[in-house]
Amino acid sequence: MTKFNLIATSAFGLESVVASELRELGFNDLQTENARVMFTGDITDIVKCNLWLRCADRLLLNMSEFNAYDFEELFQGALAVRWEDIIPENGKMHIVGKSVKSKLYSVPDCQSIVKKAVVEAMKRKYKREKFTEDGPVYKIEVALLRDKVTLTIDTSGAGLHKRGYAETRVEAPLRETLAAALIKLSRWEPSRTFVDPMCGSGTIPIEAALIGKNIAPGLNRNFVSETWSIIPKKVWKKARLEAEQSVKDIPLSIYAADMDKKSFRQARENAEKAGLTDDIIFEKKPLQEFSSAKKFGCIICNPPYGERLGTKKEAENLYRDMGKVFSELDSWSFFILTSHQDFQKYFGREATKNRKLYNGNIKCYLYQYFGALPKQEKTGL
Ligand SMILES: C[S@@+](CC[C@H](N)C(=O)[O-])C[C@H]1O[C@@H](n2cnc3c(N)ncnc32)[C@H](O)[C@@H]1O
Numbered sequence: 001m002t003k004f005n006l007i008a009t010s011a012f013g014l015e016s017v018v019a020s021e022l023r024e025l026g027f028n029d030l031q032t033e034n035a036r037v038m039f040t041g042d043i044t045d046i047v048k049c050n051l052w053l054r055c056a057d058r059l060l061l062n063m064s065e066f067n068a069y070d071f072e073e074l075f076q077g078a079l080a081v082r083w084e085d086i087i088p089e090n091g092k093m094h095i096v097g098k099s100v101k102s103k104l105y106s107v108p109d110c111q112s113i114v115k116k117a118v119v120e121a122m123k124r125k126y127k128r129e130k131f132t133e134d135g136p137v138y139k140i141e142v143a144l145l146r147d148k149v150t151l152t153i154d155t156s157g158a159g160l161h162k163r164g165y166a167e168t169r170v171e172a173p174l175r176e177t178l179a180a181a182l183i184k185l186s187r188w189e190p191s192r193t194f195v196d197p198m199c200g201s202g203t204i205p206i207e208a209a210l211i212g213k214n215i216a217p218g219l220n221r222n223f224v225s226e227t228w229s230i231i232p233k234k235v236w237k238k239a240r241l242e243a244e245q246s247v248k249d250i251p252l253s254i255y256a257a258d259m260d261k262k263s264f265r266q267a268r269e270n271a272e273k274a275g276l277t278d279d280i281i282f283e284k285k286p287l288q289e290f291s292s293a294k295k296f297g298c299i300i301c302n303p304p305y306g307e308r309l310g311t312k313k314e315a316e317n318l319y320r321d322m323g324k325v326f327s328e329l330d331s332w333s334f335f336i337l338t339s340h341q342d343f344q345k346y347f348g349r350e351a352t353k354n355r356k357l358y359n360g361n362i363k364c365y366l367y368q369y370f371g372a373l374p375k376q377e378k379t380g381l
Contacts, residue, residue, distance in 0.1 A: 004041060004061050005063075006039055006045065007038050009035060009036045011057065015033070017184050017185065018037050038062065043231045043232075044239070047231065050160070051217075051240070053217070057160055057177060058154055062152055064150075065150050066148075067147050069104070069147055074104060075113050077117075077151075081118075083140075084125035087138050088229050089128075091136055096111065097110045102147045110144065114151070119131065136228055141154065155223065157224030162176075163217050165271075171200075172304075174203045179206075180207045180211065183211055185335070186300055193292065193294045194208045194255070194299075195254075195255045195292070196255075196257075197287045197290045197301060198304075200260075200302070203270075208254055209276045209280055212252045213276075219240065219243050220275075257283040259286040287303075288325060291329075296333075298332065298334075299326065299333070301337070302337045303318055303322065305338050307339060307362065320346050320347070322336070323346065330371075331372045333369060333370050334367075337364050351367040352368055354366065
């Protein structure tokens with residue numbers, strides 16, 4: 001089977017999480033760069049990655065990389081690519097672009113040069129002058145970084161964070177891909193209690209339930225490459241069937257709360273859309289009233305930062321309350337994502353580890369407080 005050069009793009013800071021997901025999916029030839037992981041795979045891998053990657057933004061075909069300092073070099077580099085092996089006669093060639101610190105800085109010009117080259121390549125095979133472009137979409141990106149051109153085709157369509165369960169959102173929701181990454185980083189296991197006491201639209205607990213039940217994040221959505229002729233329909237059908245058969249029917253102990261009525265309703269609606277109503281217990285309740293007699297629980301939350309929601313002072317008072325409430329949970333682990341620089345001061349404890357992550361373009365830290373682990377997890381039995 002033809003091998004493709006593939007790129008899983010990610011948010012800054014999540015590259016190693018995406019690389020670890022790819023290793024779990026069986027890929028070993030990984031090369032990690034800023035905001036992307038490169039590897040190789042065939043058409044079944046394109047399908048597998050789109051269906052199963054929880055933390056990546058998109059899956060791209062890497063068609064070519066070369067240096068270009070003028071339009072002729074860009075044109076010749078793009079013309080050398082066998083676009084016609086991927087794009088059918090009626091394919092819609094949608095070109096997008098970006099340019100950073102490069103001689104060729106006019107993005108619209110780069111896009112039209114690449115379009116011209118792709119059309120010329122199509123003429124080689126289809127022997128016609130004009131193309132109707134009324135078929136499946138092929139979104140081609142021409143990306144220049146310090147004069148290096150990367151030409152890609154997007155296989156995902158809508159970003160992979162779109163799982164299909166959260167169409168309407170409350171204020172400041174977390175991206176599903178980031179929520180899934182927080183859970184991966186926490187080393188939470190489905191046998192342990194999981195809590196998000198400030199769940200907003202429910203993204204973190206819903207992602208935890210998807211992970212807990214081994215539900216493929218892409219099971220309830222479509223991908224642009226499902227319309228492509230290079231991937232036979234039966235490949236998608238088989239992968240979807242296998243994903244359906246991999247769902248684990250296991251009991252989960254996931255609890256989500258928010259004091260805001262609208263958020264609480266939204267979270268429940270989203271869980272219902274994701275088919276997880278029976279897997280998450282929702283409550284409309286303030287964090288200050290949270291307590292649990294359970295052991296080895298795991299809290300992952302994204303409280304207000306005092307930037308988009310509420311004031312800084314309110315956020316600081318909330319962090320103090322979190323410190324008090326969480327201090328009663330002695331065997332638990334806590335993971336808190338916030339952009340507030342002095343979070344630890346108000347929370348009252350230094351984190352075991354901090355990790356810089358971006359929530360959209362807000363620089364945040366994930367404060368990680370690792371608690372004790374139940375015996376069998378420690379020994380790996
Ligand atoms: C940044 S949002 C969380 C977004 C969420 N992760 C999502 O993906 O939708 C913070 C949430 O904390 C809630 N919140 C703030 N103070 C709270 C408190 N004292 N108790 C419970 N919830 C609180 C807000 O209502 C808001 O929904």
